[in-house]
Amino acid sequence: MMEASTFMLPAPRTVLVFEAHSDDMAIGMGGFVRLLASSGVSVVACTMTTGETAHAPGQEGSIVATRMDEGSRADKVLGVKEHLFLDHGCQALMNDRVTFQEIVKIIRHVKPDWIFTHGPHEWHRDHRAASQLVEEAWWKASEANVLVDLGPRHKAAAVIFYEVLPVFDGKPDACIDVSRQWDSKITAINCFGSQATTMAGFHGLVEGKGLYRGYLIGCEHAEAFQFSRFMPRAAF
Template sequence: MKGIKADILAFGAHADDIEIGMGGTAAKYAAAGQTIVFCDLTKAELSSNGTVASRTEEAQKAADLLGVQERVTLDLPDRGLFLTQESIRSVAEIIRLYQPKVIFAPYEKDRHPDHGACSRIVQEAFFSAGIRKYETNGKDNAHKADRLYFYMINGFHSPDFCVDTSDFMHTKKQSLQAYRSQFEMGADSVVTPLTSGYIEAVEARDRMMGKEVGQTFAEGFLTTVPLLIEHDLIGDKE
């Protein structure tokens, strides 16, 4: 881990979580020159399809397609994500290492327990990383990110705000298609929710989200604190 300073640091329980929820947003801000870092909490070693090695290769390809500068993977156990001091400290160390302006995590309400657990761990780490006396690896380099936002993986929830991703939907789809072991049926594959039209469902959700805000595609996000609107309250002059 190099520890470059990140504008956006996004966490997911497994590789492909971030792409599903905010791949278009990541690509959009990367194209605008922002530094994007992804962190997967587990190696997804219990996935029904694929292997740790194939998933790692696919994850890096997906990150490259989106313009992500760095992708790191922690060694927390798949289906063993719990709100422990170890898990909180591991995530807090990543936050302090990359010093992000904004952090993203999965929305807590999700059919997969690991996604909700990841959300809770990141929320705790977001707070703890900013406490000067909170120790991570014996270092005192507290960092308080400006904001913590939540993206959707499974399901459709009413967002607090949306990002127009119309110009980046194709890139998002490419990043998801990089996970061939997860979204395609191979000779040794078993049927899962991911192999049954999942990418098409994500595209439909982003299209519906876009329709809600007058765009072709959009990704929706949630927040626990109000957003301050300034220059874009009225919108651009025509």
């Protein structure tokens, strides 16, 4: 378990990371995932879509299985303990009642201390839908006598956004030094070979963003985060 919290919250035992697509976690916060896992924190990931639209010619029939396998290999690099794969279509993740309750159930089952997901202003429609779903589910999962068939209530201390594309609309609340974990982050991203054509040039973006965020706090590489303000925090 972490001895101290980077975010001035009680140190977590378990964190839950929601990602719209199987490579988003590695891109947005792979370094911090590795840091958490190596500190004894249980990291549970949840991929919300199958990612079937992002493939090179000839991959149509195998891309879903391929992306799940790539995600599992990246998990081993980063130290992810458990990975849940949902079956929503890529570019079709919806903030509807069924999906919302699915996310509430996952939160109540995993019982995370912290929850991570996409920021609300990212370009990809699935990223924005994920952000909206997770924020509201964070609230409903904490309410007693609400959706009791989805499990006992659970209140996570915070929902924290990571950035994929573009960078945050506004200043980050924290930049975390992941210089020592950077090689693991890049190794995890490289597990997603099926995305080489759809992500052309993305490695430069990841490196540049890491260097920029690192510059802001005086280290080599960093990852940026913002707190959700959907519900008030219980501590400074």
